[in-house]
Amino acid sequence: RALRYLYPTECEILIPAAVENVINEENADRVKTEIIVEGANGPVTPSADKILLDKGITIIPDIVANSGGIIVCQFERIQGLSDTYWDIDTVNERLKVRILKAYEEMLNTAGEMGVSLREAAWVNGLRKVSAAIR
Incomplete structure (x- = not known):
């Protein structure tokens, strides 16, 4: 509401x-x-x-x-499938790296294309999906 x-x-x-x-x-x-x-x-x-x-x-x-929640869900899935365990410091560091990378990519795309950060984030997401299905 x-x-x-x-x-x-x-x-x-x-x-x-x-x-x-x-x-x-x-x-x-x-x-x-x-x-x-x-x-x-x-x-x-x-x-x-x-x-x-x-x-x-x-x-x-x-x-x-x-995006932190869904990223950590993926980390949990990776650990479950590989029968491994990451301590909280490892999870936090990997999460920080992933989010900062997405943020930097978003800023770069927004600057290159002259679009909003939201549009840039969607462009980057669509590019990744497109690359994954090729």
């Missing part, structure tokens, strides 16, 4: 991390931040995305920002 009112508190980084569609066309104009890091799945609606980008707000999309 989307919030109709978003507190207009100014901040450098806003991290909506609980529900989807919390930033929408009804409240996006009141967002006062430099960066939004999508900690929840889909906290910014597509129409709000455009409003925020037009305001110059950087949005780090959910498919990169909150």
